[in-house]
Amino acid sequence: MPEGHSVHRLARQFADVFSGQRLAVSSPQGRFADGAALLDASTLVDAAAHGKHLFLHFDRGLVLHVHLGLYGAWDFGGDASFRGASSIGAPRKVGEREVFEDDAGSVESGSEYAGPPAPVGAVRVRLAGAHGWADLRGATTCHAITEAEADAVLARLGPDPLRNLPGDRDAFVAGVTARKTPLAALLMDQKVIAGVGNVYRAELLFRQGLDPWLPGRSLDAKAAGALWEDTVAVMSDGVRDGRIITTPPSYWTEPAAGLPAPEDSHFVYRRQGLDCRNCRTPVALTDLAARKLYWCPVCQQGS
Incomplete structure (x- = not known):
């Protein structure tokens, strides 16, 4: 699942x-036909994320x-002025990649734009503008809702480290230590912290x-605050790089x-x-909160 x-x-x-x-x-597939009819010919005024939403x-x-x-997954395409990643989401298809827009170039080149191609596969939603399109497939949730309903969704979610609003750190600390x-399990609970998935959980x-x-209640407030701050840092790096990278360059082969x-x-x-990068103890694997958990039994004994 994309984090x-x-x-x-x-x-x-x-x-x-x-x-x-x-x-x-x-809605080429037809499953979002009513929602598409409501949104068609509207102007996009803002795009926002909170956690995985x-x-x-x-x-x-x-x-x-x-x-x-x-x-x-979302797939994007368009003319030479339409810049961005070719695809973001899961599962990855051969040839798709996440790339920072400044490195991506155009998905298609050419002096004239004839509009999006015929949809391929089960496209739930297609958004088409003056220079390109975006196709959505396979999403768990895809709804046309009101602003009030969007606020209600946000109210059910915990703080998002990538927004890091005033009070978010304190809310996370209080939520964990109580x-x-x-x-x-707490790091995977989207009501405690929004956006962390299995990769970030293990690495953080x-x-x-x-x-x-x-x-969680055995963790003191200082340690919980440090966990929040590290989450903000590594997830911000993920936005910049388009990848989850949690090791510093000193651990890289090149x-x-x-x-x-x-x-x-x-x-x-x-x-x-495999050997832990720090202590050489074999990295362990088990299941926790219905997901695979990776950890080092020696390095991770702190509280």
């Missing part, structure tokens, strides 16, 4: 390529609310040297390459059985 940094990149991309444009909204705000007081879930639930707990099974090879990008995630 919060990918959804924030989506919001930024929609704002960059569609903001202020009157969009043709359709994307909100596209239109001028008629309606919002396209999307949660990609495990299988959702619970007896293990830290590894390792970086902070925290026992995944430590009850530190001068700009970004690390995938196998150098993480401390523990998907490294079960």
